Amino acid sequence: LAKTTQPISMDSYEGQEVNITCSHNNIATNDYITWYQQFPSQGPRFIIQGYKTKVTNEVASLFIPADRKSSTLSLPRVSLSDTAVYYCLVGDRGSGDKLTFGTGTRLAVRP
Amino acid sequence: SAVISQKPSRDICQRGTSLTIQCQVDSQVTMMFWYRQQPGQSLTLIATANQGSEATYESGFVIDKFPISRPNLTFSTLTVSNMSPEDSSIYLCSVGTRSMNTEAFFGQGTRLTVV
Numbered sequence: 001l002a003k004t005t006q007p008i009s010m011d012s013y014e015g016q017e018v019n020i021t022c023s024h025n026n027i028a029t030n031d032y033i034t035w036y037q038q039f040p041s042q043g044p045r046f047i048i049q050g051y052k053t054k055v056t057n058e059v060a061s062l063f064i065p066a067d068r069k070s071s072t073l074s075l076p077r078v079s080l081s082d083t084a085v086y087y088c089l090v091g092d093r094g095s096g097d098k099l100t101f102g103t104g105t106r107l108a109v110r111p
Numbered sequence: 112s113a114v115i116s117q118k119p120s121r122d123i124c125q126r127g128t129s130l131t132i133q134c135q136v137d138s139q140v141t142m143m144f145w146y147r148q149q150p151g152q153s154l155t156l157i158a159t160a161n162q163g164s165e166a167t168y169e170s171g172f173v174i175d176k177f178p179i180s181r182p183n184l185t186f187s188t189l190t191v192s193n194m195s196p197e198d199s200s201i202y203l204c205s206v207g208t209r210s211m212n213t214e215a216f217f218g219q220g221t222r223l224t225v226v
Contacts, residue, residue: 036215043115043203043217044154087153098144099205099215101154 022088
């Protein structure tokens, strides 16, 4: 499974756009990029998944450059409730759903 | 989607004792996973529990310490045996199947404190 590197923490203010970048230099051809969000005292929750270019859903956007060695999770107009830890995971969708979590990015949104 | 219920949500236990954590899913799933999350840390996979077969443990985790049962397709238990303060963590149950497009679902976790 490809190793991922993310910033340990980020700070933002309400209403701002937050971009969290994840490096995965040894991503394999069959690997997908998935982001999870974890609030305190809860299990992680799926946010978004992509393979290349851009993916957008009601929660976030995921930007993946052509070489796929990094990806950026974009949260538009964050609110206090977006304060959480965000995990970037890279793996083969056929790997039996075994997930390997990296350190994650602790996002703090301030008023 | 899948709804996962874990019991207990938290417990305080004496060292040397054992605790069994239950995980109930609202649908039948092939694979269930148990994770440990130590305070302020990321999640670490303990083992994969498949119905009808022995659980598969990750490096650093052994069956004697973390026995797992998987009696059917909707239920699993994880036992933390002979506990020490180092076992104080959050233990999470997770499920994910290809029919769910690889999105994994997690329980709320069991917060264990060993004194």
